[in-house]
Amino acid sequence: MPFRPSALVRTKKPSSSVWLARQARDPYVRLRSSPNASVAAPSYRSRSAFKLLEMNEKWHFLDHRDVQVVLDLGSAPGGWSQVVAQKLGWDNNARPPRMSERRTPYPEAGTNWSSKPEDFDPLDISDLEASGGHSGGLGRGTIIAVDRLHMSPITGVQFIQADFLEADTEVLLRSLIAHQAGPAGKADVILCDMAGNATGNAFHDIEDSLAICDSVFEFTKRHIRSAESVGRIMGGALLIKHFVHPLLYLFRKKHLEPNFNDVRYIKPNASRTESKEGYFLCRGWKGL
Numbered sequence: 001m002p003f004r005p006s007a008l009v010r011t012k013k014p015s016s017s018v019w020l021a022r023q024a025r026d027p028y029v030r031l032r033s034s035p036n037a038s039v040a041a042p043s044y045r046s047r048s049a050f051k052l053l054e055m056n057e058k059w060h061f062l063d064h065r066d067v068q069v070v071l072d073l074g075s076a077p078g079g080w081s082q083v084v085a086q087k088l089g090w091d092n093n094a095r096p097p098r099m100s101e102r103r104t105p106y107p108e109a110g111t112n113w114s115s116k117p118e119d120f121d122p123l124d125i126s127d128l129e130a131s132g133g134h135s136g137g138l139g140r141g142t143i144i145a146v147d148r149l150h151m152s153p154i155t156g157v158q159f160i161q162a163d164f165l166e167a168d169t170e171v172l173l174r175s176l177i178a179h180q181a182g183p184a185g186k187a188d189v190i191l192c193d194m195a196g197n198a199t200g201n202a203f204h205d206i207e208d209s210l211a212i213c214d215s216v217f218e219f220t221k222r223h224i225r226s227a228e229s230v231g232r233i234m235g236g237a238l239l240i241k242h243f244v245h246p247l248l249y250l251f252r253k254k255h256l257e258p259n260f261n262d263v264r265y266i267k268p269n270a271s272r273t274e275s276k277e278g279y280f281l282c283r284g285w286k287g288l
């Protein structure tokens with residue numbers, strides 16, 4: 001059969017027209033892609049960034065000066081990491097450090113440390129300090145982001161491309177947190193926006209959400225600062241996305257409420273009404 005280029009030209013399906021129309025109406029999508037984005041109204045890589053901004057505006061879990069170590073689990077494409085970097089004083093609209101100032105760059109997005117340990121020593125922080133890293137200069141604190149997908153670099157954010165559910169990833173995270181926050185190092189805030197690929201099969205999506213929540217909670221037990229050690233009743237915070245379902249409500253009752261001083265369910269305005277997602281904001285880790 002002769003080659004017909006026209007056969008490659010797809011017509012727009014009705015579903016994509018619906019999607020395009022929804023995007024055009026969506027105020028958060030318009031804000032995100034505004035060509036007038038400036039220092040005052042920066043553009044974000046994801047619509048999700050507005051959810052985090054909105055939740056933090058009300059509950060201020062990122063705003064305290066004692067917040068020094070923040071983990072962003074399921075970070076790509078990077079909207080939440082951008083927000084955290086701004087909150088910790090990393091100005092991503094400012095000129096990024098020149099390569100000559102960054103004797104070794106921040107861990108680059110796309111690097112899988114567990115498979116290429118010779119490329120970067122996560123325990124060597126001399127270059128972060130040299131480039132105005134966590135010890136002052138451009139911003140404060142340590143921000144560590146993890147995703148199994150690639151994420152382009154953000155000033156002030158160390159990115160690990162890895163599957164959070166793999167045991168090796170926790171080993172790597174532990175060494176990064178411990179070294180940069182001191183030997184007894186723990187995270188001040190753990191953010192989790194991870195989601196499996198939605199299948200449309202509610203049973204499967206709930207299972208996925210439960211697996212992620214269980215795993216993040218186990219991790220949190222080992223790596224979060226307690227309210228007592230922070231010296232603030234709401235110190236040590238976990239924000240975790242979940243699929244709204246009675247089983248996740250049981251998860252909250254069983255694991256979150258007994259272990260945090262304050263637990264609340266949030267559905268941000270920026271989260272689409274038809275989406276089944278919600279967030280648990282848990283503040284004040286009691287320490288086990």
Ligand SMILES: C[S@@+](CC[C@H](N)C(=O)[O-])C[C@H]1O[C@@H](n2cnc3c(N)ncnc32)[C@H](O)[C@@H]1O
Pocket residue numbers: 045046047048049073074075076077078079080081146147148149162163164165193194195196
């Ligand atoms: C909703 S997106 C996060 C958006 C992000 N908060 C932002 O503002 O740009 C969910 C992310 O979770 C990641 N993810 C899901 N399961 C993961 C896993 N087991 N390990 C690492 N990342 C995972 C996905 O690759 C995806 O990038």
